[in-house]
Amino acid sequence: MGCFASKGAGSKASRLSRWQATGIVALQDGKLKACILFLVFTSFPDEVLDLGKSVRTLDLTHNKLVDVPEEINKLMNIQRLILANNVIERLPMNIGKLQSIKFIMLDGNRLTTFPDEVGQLVRLERLSISGNLLTSLPETLGSLRNLLLLNVSNNKLKALPDSIGSCFSLEELQANENSIEELPTSVCSLVHLKSLCLDHNNLKQIPPSLLKECKTLQNISLHGNPISMDQFQQMEGFNEFEDRRRKKFDKQIDSNVMIGSKGLDEGVDL
Known part of the structure; x- marks a missing residue:
């Protein structure tokens, strides 16, 4: 008609x-x-x-x-x-x-590939490419110096590029539901990182200096990985991380913000 x-x-x-x-x-x-x-x-x-x-x-x-x-x-x-x-x-x-x-x-x-030219987007602040078929990310990702949030969850990634540590402004990194086996040590350079979510990957350990170097990290989620709470608690900088995590939730309680069913354990999910 x-x-x-x-x-x-x-x-x-x-x-x-x-x-x-x-x-x-x-x-x-x-x-x-x-x-x-x-x-x-x-x-x-x-x-x-x-x-x-x-x-x-x-x-x-x-x-x-x-x-x-x-x-x-x-x-x-x-x-x-x-x-x-x-x-x-x-x-x-x-x-x-x-x-x-x-x-x-x-x-x-x-998407099965991500073009190198994305590294030219120097003003990019938020990039979300979850739920695709990506097996790798380009090293040029490190050129995104203004990037605040990167979401690459639900792909087929086995690793994150070493250049990720050059994304100096990054505050939130979501890479759940992939096949990541280890994190590049450059992640420890993300001094503004507040939240790191890596649920359901194949991580057996994380860089030893992560908690020490990432001094603003308040939330880390590693549920569904072959890594134990004992390993995590023995890392250098754990006590300082725990203090930041608790202060975050204390502030939420003071502001009458609802806390999920995991309560105060929500910020360190292993």
């Missing part, structure tokens, strides 16, 4: 005008209100790419996107790129040209 051409043209013009004025393009679940009310995208809409530098936020969550086009570099001022829950298999090299971007979410896709 179709619709009147004039009505469709008016809707498109209004939509483009709104996107250009706000800089926000949100087409989650393929709900584009045009002639077809529920259109599932398999590729980037041309009209979005044509907006070029006007776009600040692009959200194409829950569609059927297979890849990201090379023309993504047209969105030169984009700050937030949200492409979760699609079927994306690859990222273009041109993604490295998005020099204004601060937030990327690619959770729940089919």
Whole structure:
């Protein structure tokens, strides 16, 4: 069933005008209100790419996107790129040209590799690529000096790159549900790290100086790894870590923040 051409043209013009004025393009679940009310995208809409530098936020969550086009570099001022829950298999090299971007979410896709060019995104603060098929991460990740959060959970990683220690601003690292066997010692250089989540990997030990060097670490979760609490408690810096962890939860209690069922053990899950 179709619709009147004039009505469709008016809707498109209004939509483009709104996107250009706000800089926000949100087409989650393929709900584009045009002639077809529920259109599932398999590729980037041309009209979005044509907006070029006007776009600040692009959200194409829950569609059927297979890849990201090379023309993504047209969105030169984009700050937030949200492409979760699609079927994306690859990222273009041109993604490295998005020099204004601060937030990327690619959770729940089919990525098997991550391009080296991501290291060019020097303003990136939050990168979430959980639920993909990644077996490795590029060493260029270490160039992301402003990165605050990295989520690589639910992939097929066997290791984290040595360069991770150069992500000096990193505060939260989530790498649950992988096959990681050991952490690079460079992790000990993450002096701003507050939370380290490595549940359900194959870790038998963690770098001996981790607790001593990471002086802001408040939460570490190692549930489902072949590592014991005794090993953890014998690490240098454990007492100081324990003090920070308890102060964190005492502050939450004082602020009437709900604490989960694990209570005060929640910050050190082994």
